Amino acid sequence: MKASDVMTAKVISVAPDATLGDMIKLMLQHRISGLPVVTKEGKLVGVITEGDCLRRAETGTEVKRSFWRDLLTGSETLASEYIQSHGRKVSEVMSRDPITVDPDTDLSEVIHLMEKNRIKRVPVVKNGAVVGIVSRANLLQTLSGLVGGAKVEQSDAEIRQGVNAALANLPWAANEFLNVTVKNGVVDLWGCYTAYRQDEAAIVAAENVPGVKKVQSHLSWVDPMSGMVVYSPDENAPVAGA
Structure with missing residues (x-):
């Protein structure tokens, strides 16, 4: 089987300049846990998931360290963590350089990428445009159809x-x-x-x-x-x- 055989073709995406509030409404409305981030030109620039919103200042869950540990932590790391916990736009919070596959990618390779990178979904890209997305839910739905197949009569x-x-x-x-x-x-x-x-x-x-x-x-x-x-x-x- 290939990615195109199991992917969701109707992809719900969000723009990089959308607010975090807009993104959350989309996720809740469609009952999904992640969205590809796509520009007006249709270019995929990132993926944003529930995991990207775990460490937020609003909920008091941002990364906290002692004064001495802060001194030992690199400025780049501190800056990245601050943006992640205080960013107001999708582009500020999203994961960049997302892992993608094309429609003809073998399903075993898709699963390997998901396991190796510990991700729950992979955008399917063709000619630079997002044409689908493969999530764990898609894999479970496919498995359900195969496991619940028709009974075979054998001697x-x-x-x-x-x-x-x-x-x-x-x-x-x-x-x-x-x-x-x-x-x-x-x-x-x-x-x-x-x-x-x-x-x-x-x-x-x-x-x-x-x-x-x-x-x-x-x-x-x-x-x-x-x-x-x-x-x-x-x-x-x-x-x-x-």
Whole structure:
């Protein structure tokens, strides 16, 4: 998937010379937490978010330091913090040089940029103009559609084949110790696992196979050093040393 597949095309933006009050009204009116800052010519010059308004003099939340720490802090930092907490225009408070993507950027790259830079939205720019925005909400909406997809009818044999194929793609999951049985779409996992959460990974892999209605685990935890069963779900209790 690409950025263009999930982005919001109707972008609500704010001008750099707009007041902070105007920006806040826009956010509250449209129930959004960030806005691209766009000039009259359509050029993107920044992004302003709720986070840019956390440290404000009006609420008494501006950065405060002791007298001695102020002396040790650079003048540029002090000036920037003052502007951030006292600025009245969007251009004074916004984050400059925003990270952007183009409509054809792969969705995995968009998410990588959001994670790496700890941001919640990325403007989508084409030929210098903002054509959309991808936010965490867009990603969640897309995921909702995919997770809630149509049910697929598969035979038990096809499901078993699918589960075995899914487990084969997890070489770290000790799948050579697993056996799969299927009846009426219900998958039963038998065998053992040798490391923490390998059993959960196997269950998740099975749950993602089309046609699976339910997954039941009968997997036992075996200590790889001793070869002894440490936990057996069918006995519903640890059996260390058994």
